[in-house]
Amino acid sequence: MSSMLGRAYRRSCSVLSRYQSISTLFQPPSDPQSTDKQQVHVSGFQFLSKNAHGFSSVSNKRLNFSCGSSLINTRVSFSTLAAVEPSTSDGLTVDAIVAKQWAILDESEGDWKSHASAIAQSIRLIKKRLQWEKLKVRLEMLSIQMEKPDLWDDPVLAGKISREHGSLMGKMKQVNGLEQELIDHIDMIKLAHEEDDPDLESESVKALLRMRQSVKEKELEALLAGEHDSCSCYIEVQAGAGGTESMDWAGMVMQMYKMWAQRHGYGVTIVDEMCGEIAGIKRATLRVDGEYAYGYAKAEVGAHRLVRISPFDSAKRRHTSFAAVAVTPILGDGSHHVQINESDLRIERYRSGGAGGQHANVTDSAVRITHIPTGITAACQNERSQHQNKASAMAVLQSRLDQREMARQAQINAHYTQSLTDNSWGNQIRSYVLHPYRMVKDLRTNFEVSDPDSVLEGEIDDFILSFLTNSMDKENEA
């Protein structure tokens, strides 16, 4: 933790954590983005006026039980406030449930303790994946910034802060909600048991089971909780040294991602492609549009190695080829890290020869843009008008510049380091062997499958998930 953060943390701890929980609770659930400070104030007052009615959280809880579940939300508010950690009427917390190590049985066996234990484990995993402690610190820091009266003097920064604040707040709220939900279910089951109401009891156990299933999905979502994970992205594939053999391999890798993206229902567009003379590609940029495209695809960054008998070698020798993969997120408007200056750009039409203009009928209007200060370039030739090619190339350029800037900031802000997005093309991440045996193995996780064909047809989710799980869980152990 940086010293600045530390100070902020100490200064704000007591006051802020109260504030936060208040605003968390009263925020309209539909819009996690709009947490501006006004709302925080208003909700604070709301809280006061409600509290002034004099319910104690205990009496409120009682009330709840007799009225069924419709009031659960109100009660969540109070109890989260009163004690940060939700607990059952007899003092059981989520951590305590984990500690009890109740056996986790199959879902079909209706033991509530097994369900509760499974859910508690999941919640713990989700918190771990969300980097819970770091998230809390960050959120407090953001909340302090949101309170500053001069916040909106810099609307761009303010927008960024309030967006991130909103999104972290949303996560915090979601997890708190899960904890509370678990506790409520347990309370309900116990109460039903005490009052000898078997219908209510079995109903409540069923509800618990449903929660067990839904929380499992949330585990997966928590893997993709990075700031830009939900973005669309570009996947760039480049052939390594070795001529046609490597270009062919790069083409296969490209195809693999295309099919993977299509399986996911993502929109896929080839933005820029430079074909090999004989086969495959020298390089290509694929645009993948859809939720979490970046979150998944970032797991593919690195060098991919192929071992096979080369179809291009008449002597039928075994060859090893490499293809490098880079992935950059496409940030939404307003969240760019770099403002591109028109005057810093050199825009060229390429592959054009001759007099042009009325002399030529062309369907090729390839455009290359160079960002002169950084030397970073982006090209596009697959759109049907020059204007669109230029727009596409600009978007690629923006994404590359954003990525570069994020990497730079990541080095400055230690707490923001995302080793995953490191675009080091050098490190080999996966090996695809077609000869003398058949296997695909991830060198980071040791996850392997023995059917390279299915992998090359885009079935790479298992590799991605095992890597994300692995690296997330490793990273958070520190």
Place this chain on the structure above:
Amino acid sequence: MASSSTLKNESSSSTEEMNLSTLARATSLSTGLALRTLHRSITCKPISCSSTLYSLTSINPKTPLFLRSPDFTATLSDFQKWQNWAKTLALSVNSSFKDSDNGPDSEILLRELSWLIEDALENPQSLSTGSQVEVLRLRADLGDLYTLWKQRIEIRRPFQYIVGCEHWRDLVLSVEEGVLIPRPETELIIDLVCDVINQNVDLKGGLWVDLGTGSAAIAIGIGRILGDTGRVIATDLSPIAVQVAEFNVKRGVYLGENRRPWAVQLIRAVSGDSVTCEHDAVVEPAKISGEGDNSKDGSKDDELKVSCLYPTFQLKYFDKDKIAVKQGSWFDPLTEFQGQVAGIVSNPPYIPSGHINGLQAEVGRHEPILALDGGENGMSELLHLCNGAAFMLKPGGFFAFETNGEDQCRFLVDHMESVYRNSFYDLRIVPDFAGIRRFVTGNRT
């Protein structure tokens, strides 16, 4: 503007068939020479052209392929057979066109083929997603697709005439034989105008003219960036160009957010009328606006919201009242606006007559000579336009002309500086993206 009746029935299948059969006839007839004479005859006597190939299409500009209704079907295997045949044909070209007249090579032809497929299939995604559909719905008969691709390779018929449209900036413009296919270089004229009107509110709200408008590309491009009171008059001598320009002004669409026009639902923002269709078929924008919509609600720039597989994008109608198309030679239809024009833009014919014979086949054999031939040194029309600019523009008014390159640019600037000394200021020569000095711009004193 054309009466609404010219627009009503253009997508009826009988018209479509007619076009295709005429087209087939044209194919068998067309040597470069025959076509060129044809265009000449239009130039000389526009009225007598009713018996020519283009008269039919000129009465009803064709709906671009991608907007036609998917009334045809083909089995996946038949379609793939066509696709493989077309691929082989494209590959057989290699670099022979390129070597002979700087025409397209196989790589470019293959990309065109993928765009043709994109336009011809109701659901272009179905091919790539591997969802094993047995029967594909097409916007043209498979047999016609054979004919069309053969024309592309064997007689070098331009790709844009084959699919009936050209993507230009973010517009999709209908084009057909008899109208010049707008060039990518010309897109920059809109950027030049954009820079100027952003600095000058007066020009932004004024009257602009696009001389020799062709498909109306420039006119529409400018019409979309002008202010509320701004308007554009587009003129052309060619009756076909005038028809197509009007069609594009009234019916043209533009793409937002860099997406292809695969739509599920179209909603008019103002009236709220909507049409939903299965899957990601394209709804013809006309269908949504009801019968003879031309004057129905007079709504401006009514926005069509489109939901589709991709993030929402929009197809928009242009504000049709903003752009008027008039037939006539250069400034002739504009005499009443002498001294009042805020901006003049033009991409007039500028190829020296002597170069016409050696042009790339797609251009020389298929595009109208009226749109290309600029007289002995290619400057006849440009000089005429310069002279016109001097008396048509109001003080402070702006002009931008496209030229053949550096020599013509220099010549024009010299001419203006010597003959019209003190009439213009801020004369500039602006290069295109290929680095060729392409445009001359300036302001009226």
